[in-house]
Amino acid sequence: LYNSLNMSKFVTNKVYLRGILLHYFIQKKSAAEAHRILVQTYGDNALSDTTCRDWFRRFKNNDFELEDKERSGAPKKFQDKELEQLLDIVRKTKYPWLEAGDRYRLQLMRLSRALKEKRPLYAQRHDKVILLHDNARPHVAKPVKTYLETLKWEVLPHPLYSPDIAPSDFHLFRSMAHGLADRRFHSYEEAQKWIDSWIASKDMSFFQRGIHVLPERWEKVVESDGKYFH
Known part of the structure; x- marks a missing residue:
């Protein structure tokens, strides 16, 4: 199955493994638990315990950027399009950590990142973000609701079919x-x-x-x- 889906080149991808860490963070597992699961699943290809703890600290600070920070003038190594392709491939394997709202959650991550980059005073002033979206299934999926809670955004109520x-x-x-x-x-x-x-x-x-x-x-x-x- 892995060969047919070309998963061999993805299972050791750092961004892929960090995405799994984010999933376990949202599920309120500890960094130690997440590391233990990675070792059981990926063996020597798993992230180290120290790396897992570092990423959990980032998540607790509302830093959900899974890619490596770019150096000044360096080209971006992992484009959003590539990340979405990775998500599509992993979905086909029916991994439980990818659910219906993951694509929308990825969009919210980009939005949060864009706010911090384009409006630097936003984070300093702790301005409240008021979000209005409808009740489409991806919008009300549990991973999305949990992620919005970590962002502390206010979500306006939206009646069905409105x-x-x-x-x-x-x-x-x-x-x-x-x-x-x-x-x-x-x-x-x-x-x-x-x-x-x-x-x-x-x-x-x-x-x-x-x-x-x-x-x-x-x-x-x-x-x-x-x-x-x-």
């Missing part, structure tokens, strides 16, 4: 639909290129409008007694 109060639905996708009218794509790459270009063409005020109108939308939901409106 596109009226999702900015992506009532603002972003509605505007995008106008741009897509009568447009035809002949490949996935062509569609992706158009979407990237369309998003890049919007200035900050476009996205701010979608957020700022949210309180008004919530009031309409209450006034309409939960019924849909346009």
Whole structure:
């Protein structure tokens, strides 16, 4: 099975093993327990006890970046696309540490990292992040809920089947639909290129409008007694 899935080159990958450590950290296991499981599973290829403890310290400090820190001017050795490919391959082996919400949790990790990089004062001021997402299964998966608790982000309640109060639905996708009218794509790459270009063409005020109108939308939901409106 390993040969058919080319797992032999992944099982000793440092990022892969760190992902397993993160899984056990979220499950509230100790670094010693995680190290013992790795040794039982991977033998000499397992991370050392000291390394496991170091990574658990990082996780406790809300540092969930699994890749090695880049040196100045050095190229990134492990791209997000490669990490997602790794996750896809491991999913096929039905490893229990990868669940439905892992891909979404990875996106949240990137978002948290981007906030720290692009808004350095955010971490210093301990500003609260308010997150609004719907009740799609990946969003409410246990690993995602646990990770959001470690971030201490406030998650707004979102009633089932309520596109009226999702900015992506009532603002972003509605505007995008106008741009897509009568447009035809002949490949996935062509569609992706158009979407990237369309998003890049919007200035900050476009996205701010979608957020700022949210309180008004919530009031309409209450006034309409939960019924849909346009």
